[in-house]
Amino acid sequence: MSLNNMTHDDLKKLISEAVRETLVQMGADPSNPIEMQRDFQHLRQWRTAGEDLRAKGMFALLSIFITGAVALFLVGLRDYFGK
Template identity: 25%
Template sequence: MKIQDEEIRAIVAETLAEQHRVQQESVDAIVLKAVASVLASFGIEDDDRKELRADFQHLRRWRKSVEQAQSYTFKAVITVIATGLMGAVWLGVKVVLGK
């Protein structure tokens, strides 16, 4: 009884696929453990995920509001400078025409 090439290829492919699946599960477990360890070193436990997500969402809202305030401040400063320059030009024109 001789095993044919196709059967050998199928057995090898199945064995390699199983080995890859086992390795992937092992890598996933190692990565999960490493991430949990790093978060624990920062004082963040697995149970704190919802609070951590809420904290990050709050920080994002805070950052966006600060960026928006900076934009409004920049626009206000430009408006004040432009208004001042236009006022100075107007006064200059009045002085020149008044003489």
């Protein structure tokens, strides 16, 4: 059967089967879509938690660097003026 001779229902069935096989190959269970949605939500939570952790870590490192630079500057001023 060529693509030109396929009906809309035949094409829909073919696409549905291809999607189902792809999901099975990826390790997902297409017969339980709610469970798949929960799995994807869990992955999203892990991703956003990692992004938040990275942003907060960069902020902490930047804060430590700025605090050290200001302290070094103030110690230099104190030594320069001899007090």
